[in-house]
Each structure stands twice: as C-alpha cells, then as structure tokens.
Amino acid sequence: MGRDRKFSITELYEHTQVLLLEVGYEAFTFSLLAERLNVARGTIYKYFDNKDELITAFMIYEMNQFMKKLEQIEEKGDFEQQFAYLMEIIFERTEIQELINITMQVNATNEKAVANQTYFKDMRINMYTCLQNFIRLGKQEGKLNPSLPDTMILGFIFQSVAIPNHFQLPREKWIQSIIEMVSNGIRT
Amino acid sequence: MGRDRKFSITELYEHTQVLLLEVGYEAFTFSLLAERLNVARGTIYKYFDNKDELITAFMIYEMNQFMKKLEQIEEKGDFEQQFAYLMEIIFERTEIQELINITMQVNATNEKAVANQTYFKDMRINMYTCLQNFIRLGKQEGKLNPSLPDTMILGFIFQSVAIPNHFQLPREKWIQSIIEMVSNGIRT
DNA sequence: TTAATAATTGACACATGTGTCACTTTGGAG
DNA sequence: CTCCAAAGTGACACATGTGTCAATTATTAA
CATH class of the missing domain: 1.10.357 (Tetracycline Repressor; domain 2)
Structure with missing residues (x-):
C-alpha cells in the first residue's frame, strides 16, 4: 500500500546526470534536483542521506x-x-x-x-x-x-x-x- | 606613505593556484584564501571585487x-x-x-x-x-x-x-x- | 612629533544550502 | 467506508559564504 511515487530512481538519476554536467559537483544541490523533479527538497532525503551518497550511487x-x-x-x-x-x-x-x-x-x-x-x-x-x-x-x-x-x-x-x-x-x-x-x- | 602590504599580488596568485587545484572552483572561497594569506577576508575585496574576477585575473x-x-x-x-x-x-x-x-x-x-x-x-x-x-x-x-x-x-x-x-x-x-x-x- | 594616507580589520545584514521532523496526502487492504 | 503505511511537504534551526563599511593601525613626509 501507500501512495504512488512521483518519480522513479531512474528518473532521479537522469536529472542528476543532466544537472551534474550543467553545474558541476559543488554547485549541484538537492534544491536544484528537487526543482527538476517537481518535488519538495525534503522528499529526496527519503532516498539519499546527502549529496555525496546520491552522486556516488548515481x-x-x-x-x-x-x-x-x-x-x-x-x-x-x-x-x-x-x-x-x-x-x-x-x-x-x-x-x-x-x-x-x-x-x-x-x-x-x-x-x-x-x-x-x-x-x-x-x-x-x-x-x-x-x-x-x-x-x-x-x-x-x-x-x-x-x-x-x-x-x-x-x-x-x-x-x-x-x-x-x-x-x-x-x-x-x-x-x-x-x-x-x-x-x-x-x-x- | 601608508602602511606596508601584508602580501603581494604574486603571493595571492600563488595561493590561489594551490587552493584551486586543491579544492576546485566552487569550493574556492575568499575565506579560504584569506586564511592562507593570514589576512582578514575583507582585505582581499580591496583588490578584487569577487571570486570570478580574481580567478579570471589569476x-x-x-x-x-x-x-x-x-x-x-x-x-x-x-x-x-x-x-x-x-x-x-x-x-x-x-x-x-x-x-x-x-x-x-x-x-x-x-x-x-x-x-x-x-x-x-x-x-x-x-x-x-x-x-x-x-x-x-x-x-x-x-x-x-x-x-x-x-x-x-x-x-x-x-x-x-x-x-x-x-x-x-x-x-x-x-x-x-x-x-x-x-x-x-x-x-x- | 604630527598629519596625511593607505592597508587592514571585523562586525553586520543578507543570501543560500543542510538535515530533520511533525504533519498531510494518497491509495489499497480488509 | 475505514484504517494503515508509504510518500510527500514545508517550516525550523543551523551553518557557511558574500559584500560593505566605519573604525583601527602602520608608515612616512614634513
């Protein structure tokens, strides 16, 4: 049960790639990524503890x-x-x-x-x-x-x-x- | 007249290079550079308006x-x-x-x-x-x-x-x- | 010694990112 | 229909960086 996800991990990775190439490592933020995914920033923390973990997983x-x-x-x-x-x-x-x-x-x-x-x-x-x-x-x-x-x-x-x-x-x-x-x- | 400078522009450039290679563009800050030069951060603004101007000049x-x-x-x-x-x-x-x-x-x-x-x-x-x-x-x-x-x-x-x-x-x-x-x- | 001048300082107001968490929304099981 | 669990939200407290500027300090010409 539980509600539907607004995005898949694959979609998240795709936007991560685009953003990383666009702005580089340091300028990459959860805020930016959340914006691209049309979700609240807090949501991403349900899947990744922080930027380094996300990027390495990606x-x-x-x-x-x-x-x-x-x-x-x-x-x-x-x-x-x-x-x-x-x-x-x-x-x-x-x-x-x-x-x-x-x-x-x-x-x-x-x-x-x-x-x-x-x-x-x-x-x-x-x-x-x-x-x-x-x-x-x-x-x-x-x-x-x-x-x-x-x-x-x-x-x-x-x-x-x-x-x-x-x-x-x-x-x-x-x-x-x-x-x-x-x-x-x-x-x- | 006026007091002696605590660092030359050349010294500033040398530390800029070391720092840029160490931490990269985004993580490079006036705070870090000031620390390396043993001066207050505000001092650097007398010579460069901001990071981009400093890095391009360097x-x-x-x-x-x-x-x-x-x-x-x-x-x-x-x-x-x-x-x-x-x-x-x-x-x-x-x-x-x-x-x-x-x-x-x-x-x-x-x-x-x-x-x-x-x-x-x-x-x-x-x-x-x-x-x-x-x-x-x-x-x-x-x-x-x-x-x-x-x-x-x-x-x-x-x-x-x-x-x-x-x-x-x-x-x-x-x-x-x-x-x-x-x-x-x-x-x- | 003193006045003029230039270099330096550090506190202030502001902006942006971080990680957390109590609360809300959604959708399916019973 | 009701309840539960998973997904999502957004405000809060905190951290770090930015650019400015009035005040302070050091140097030297007179």
Whole structure:
C-alpha cells in the first residue's frame, strides 16, 4: 500500500546526470534536483542521506550501464573489431569521462557515501582489468606497441574523448581525427 | 606613505593556484584564501571585487607566464627541436591544463570578470594561432600527418598531459609513454 | 612629533544550502 | 467506508559564504 511515487530512481538519476554536467559537483544541490523533479527538497532525503551518497550511487548506476556495454567487447572477434567497438561505445557516451572526473571530486565523509566511493573505485579497476584482455590481444596480434604500459594505453584512449572541439569541426570529422591520432599519433 | 602590504599580488596568485587545484572552483572561497594569506577576508575585496574576477585575473597572469615560454618556441630551430621544447614546457606545467578547465567553469556576471574572461579566451585563441606556425612547419617538413586539422593536433597534444597516472608509474616513464603515444599512437 | 594616507580589520545584514521532523496526502487492504 | 503505511511537504534551526563599511593601525613626509 501507500501512495504512488512521483518519480522513479531512474528518473532521479537522469536529472542528476543532466544537472551534474550543467553545474558541476559543488554547485549541484538537492534544491536544484528537487526543482527538476517537481518535488519538495525534503522528499529526496527519503532516498539519499546527502549529496555525496546520491552522486556516488548515481555513478555506480552509470558505470554499470557502461560496463554492460563494455563486457560485450569479448564477443566482438579479433582486435580490430574490438577496437572499433570500444571507440564506438566511448563516443556514444562521451560524458562518462567527465562524470568520472566530477565523481573524483567527492570527498565522502558519510558512511554510505564512503562505501559507495570505494565500490566505485573498484569498478574502475575492474574496467581496466576487463580491458587488459583487449590490450593483451592487441599486443599478441602485433597490433599494439608492446613497449607501452597497458594502463597508459587505456588511459590514453579514455582521455582522448575529452579533446575539445573549440573550433566546431563536424562531429564525424572530430571523431575520425581522434581515432586516427589515438591509433597512429600525430606524426607521419 | 601608508602602511606596508601584508602580501603581494604574486603571493595571492600563488595561493590561489594551490587552493584551486586543491579544492576546485566552487569550493574556492575568499575565506579560504584569506586564511592562507593570514589576512582578514575583507582585505582581499580591496583588490578584487569577487571570486570570478580574481580567478579570471589569476588565469590571465598564469597564461602570460606560459605564453612567455611558449613564444620562445620559434627560436628553437627545426620541427624536432620545437616539438621537444613544447613537450618540455607542457610537462613542466602539467597543472595549466587543469587550471584552464577550472577557469572554464567560471560563469562571470560581474563586469570586470566578464572582460577578463573574454580576454582570457582570446589568449587561448592566440596560443593556438601562435602554435599554428609550429604545426605548419611540421607539415612542411613532412613530419606531421597532413590530413589532421591543425586545431585537433594541438588539442590532442595539450589534452595528453591530463592522462591519469593511477597506477603510479614513475614520472619519467609516464612522460615518455605519453610522448610516444602522441607521436606514433598506440599501434605498431 | 604630527598629519596625511593607505592597508587592514571585523562586525553586520543578507543570501543560500543542510538535515530533520511533525504533519498531510494518497491509495489499497480488509 | 475505514484504517494503515508509504510518500510527500514545508517550516525550523543551523551553518557557511558574500559584500560593505566605519573604525583601527602602520608608515612616512614634513
């Protein structure tokens, strides 16, 4: 029994994402979020004790979505196909990298938030180790430079989506240039 | 006449930088800065009307420092020497990129801050155009991939310093890997 | 020593965010 | 229809940041 909810947790997460990208971690408030959800601020406290707990929980949700996609990489055949797939899902969610940076700003003190953050950090490690297979495959197939540390290769790939497009190149040209640079660098 | 100042603008900028990198844009306050400078908060208002004006002024100062170094690139001879020099000064000040991202968060309303921000954005454009010669030289010498847009190459170079070093590789190895990846990509 | 001047201080009034909680609303079970 | 539990509300007390300004302090020219 009990009355119907005015919003689902999924809806809450969606607005959280939009707001976080709009205003950043520090300026994100329960007041703002409540306004977007058309509920009283107090309502949100029924679900999350505070901002840090909410944001860390949101990021776990977000990372899970991404991991589901990421895990499919193993079914994609050889290195070339896996590489193409990885770039595809990264550019499908260019905001993930930014959200991760925002989440890194969280300095949790609340117990649940600390637990969430620890869990979230483990997920990042998991992501890297999950992709180690992909890197290893690339090196085995002689496609990746074996002298580069695996983690640096991964960091490089994920960082590349953050390259600014100040001069308003068409998105397709932008993506294509990045993939070319990640693959072969800037030199001839 | 008049009494001696308790701090110079340069000192103020130094503490501003440290604080901005420590706590980020939103959490940066005059209270915090005043504490670091061992003065009353009110004192800072004699020099800057508010946080946005201070941060934008600081970034102009910071960019000027960097530009002084950057402009020397033309005296460095051929493309290879210029490239080495550019990477050297970028890694000498890895924080510049982060500070630029922080400054991008400023949403100035105050008149002086808006003017500063406009000026700051012009400086970035200047930096890019100043480096266009460098890119052009590289392409002329047949060292840079001519199919890549100049601005993308520059964005790629500057973005690369932000690659995280989560797994604590020694700094030298980290820098060396980045330069290798920027130059030749991750593939063999 | 004193007057002029500039730097500094700290209290004040205001604004915004936080976490809590007694109270209200809603909807289904009986 | 009545009652209960879950969901939602909004006011309260508190905390922290902002911008201002009259008063205080330090320095030096005369």
